[in-house]
Amino acid sequence: MRKAYTAVTAAEDVEKALHLLEGRWKLLILFHLFGGQVQRYSDLERLIPGISQKMLAQQLRQLEADGLVSRKVYPQTPPKVEYRLTEWGQALCPALDALLYWAEQRPEADAG
Amino acid sequence: MRKAYTAVTAAEDVEKALHLLEGRWKLLILFHLFGGQVQRYSDLERLIPGISQKMLAQQLRQLEADGLVSRKVYPQTPPKVEYRLTEWGQALCPALDALLYWAEQRPEADAG
DNA sequence: TGAGCGACTCACCATGAGGAAAGCGTATAC
DNA sequence: GTATACGCTTTCCTCATGGTGAGTCGCTCA
Numbered sequence: 001m002r003k004a005y006t007a008v009t010a011a012e013d014v015e016k017a018l019h020l021l022e023g024r025w026k027l028l029i030l031f032h033l034f035g036g037q038v039q040r041y042s043d044l045e046r047l048i049p050g051i052s053q054k055m056l057a058q059q060l061r062q063l064e065a066d067g068l069v070s071r072k073v074y075p076q077t078p079p080k081v082e083y084r085l086t087e088w089g090q091a092l093c094p095a096l097d098a099l100l101y102w103a104e105q106r107p108e109a110d111a112g
Numbered sequence: 113m114r115k116a117y118t119a120v121t122a123a124e125d126v127e128k129a130l131h132l133l134e135g136r137w138k139l140l141i142l143f144h145l146f147g148g149q150v151q152r153y154s155d156l157e158r159l160i161p162g163i164s165q166k167m168l169a170q171q172l173r174q175l176e177a178d179g180l181v182s183r184k185v186y187p188q189t190p191p192k193v194e195y196r197l198t199e200w201g202q203a204l205c206p207a208l209d210a211l212l213y214w215a216e217q218r219p220e221a222d223a224g
Numbered sequence: 225t226g227a228g229c230g231a232c233t234c235a236c237c238a239t240g241a242g243g244a245a246a247g248c249g250t251a252t253a254c
Numbered sequence: 255g256t257a258t259a260c261g262c263t264t265t266c267c268t269c270a271t272g273g274t275g276a277g278t279c280g281c282t283c284a
Contacts, residue, residue: 014208017214025242028120040260053261053262054245073261077250077251079259088218094210099130100117102203104114105200153231153232164275166233189281189282191280192230
């Protein structure tokens, strides 16, 4: 049984959900992890040209705190840290796909 | 046949789509128009306490420019303007629903 | 003459997200 | 001794987003 929404609660809940994806780099990070991919910090740095280390660390921390990605540290020197999606993070895929599908349906006249 | 995406293009397209929904009030406006509802400017002002006139006008203009809502002016005095969703705007509903569904699946442990 | 309605527009200000660059800590390689 | 690797953290700065409050326009009613 689904939760019942009013205009206000639905808007709030969507905003909360979107808030987890806000941040200029989060989607890029997520899409580099979708499908069970595992990436190290330095892999993500290479995969995402232009991101600063501060931003990469910050966005990863937020994604981790929000339960979207999990972080695995190997206590060695030099350090090694792996990032992957949690199950719930992976479950975001169909929702984003719905959004992409919607975007594809956009009438030509508006697209410019 | 669906468009093919790479991690980068998918992220870009999702960001473009989300960009249309960015702005503190847009989702609230959209949810007040979902289901074929028609609202006047002053209705929206009443439905969305706390929004300033500047913001309401700005967000409506952007939604209109992006093809999500349509605007109908009745040339009378005092003026009357009605806002409603376009067909494509209405089509956003299932995508947002997918997002809400995803949010509902969030494991308890992370929710705090 | 002037007040009011409805739907805005304008000028100005404050907050915060994000960018650049440097520092940190440990260990192995030269 | 010092350079490199790795995964960050810290500081400072900029600029876009959004907020406030007042002004505008055409017309009608008193």
